Amino acid sequence: QVQLVESGGGVVQPGRSLRLSCAASGFTFSNYGMHWVRQAPGKGLEWVAVIWYDGTNKYYADSVKGRFTISRDNSENTLYLQMNSLRAEDTAVYSCARGGYYFDSSAPSDYWGQGTLVTVSS
């Protein structure tokens, strides 16, 4: 069965960096686009970034562009989110989610992880 397990969250000071990981299993990871989505405590869903199945295309929310970088290692079935210059408003649960197959990589997510909490606070 498809499993997505995030790790790397924690408490970090404003301006610092953090890298999140998402370990995928139960499907051919290299065939699917992957998303990061976040949800601040008590708030709605906010899309963060997507990466194409082969890593060739990456797109970001305006709120994180230039600070966050999405990447993947298809040999390790792992998705990453490098978060730099963190701000208090980046505090949220970050979830990875499977996108679409091959060139439909941005398709809406049919499988989601449970998320990892990132708290940005001094």
Added chain:
Amino acid sequence: EIVLTQSPVTLSLSPGERATLSCRASQNINRYLAWFQQKPGQAPRLLIYDASNRATDIPVRFSGSGSGTDFTLTISSLEPEDFAVYYCQQRSNWPITFGQGTRLEIK
């Protein structure tokens, strides 16, 4: 950025009733709209993609319609497990965006 506005913010209905949720886009998104359901403490669940296609294992009481800027999610007869928050999402233009959500609560 395309803004998705969901209405109502909260919908109070009883089991067995019909629910109609709306999502309006700030510009034409063709049919690139999805609907998600989220229950407390759970990951979102994909219900509908490309405006009207039910995702795998989604009950037939869930249906989606619309194109362009106006979309609707209909739940034909509410079951107790349907009370949750519902989000629409567009992928027509970058960045992908979500609506603010509609809370469907038991009356």
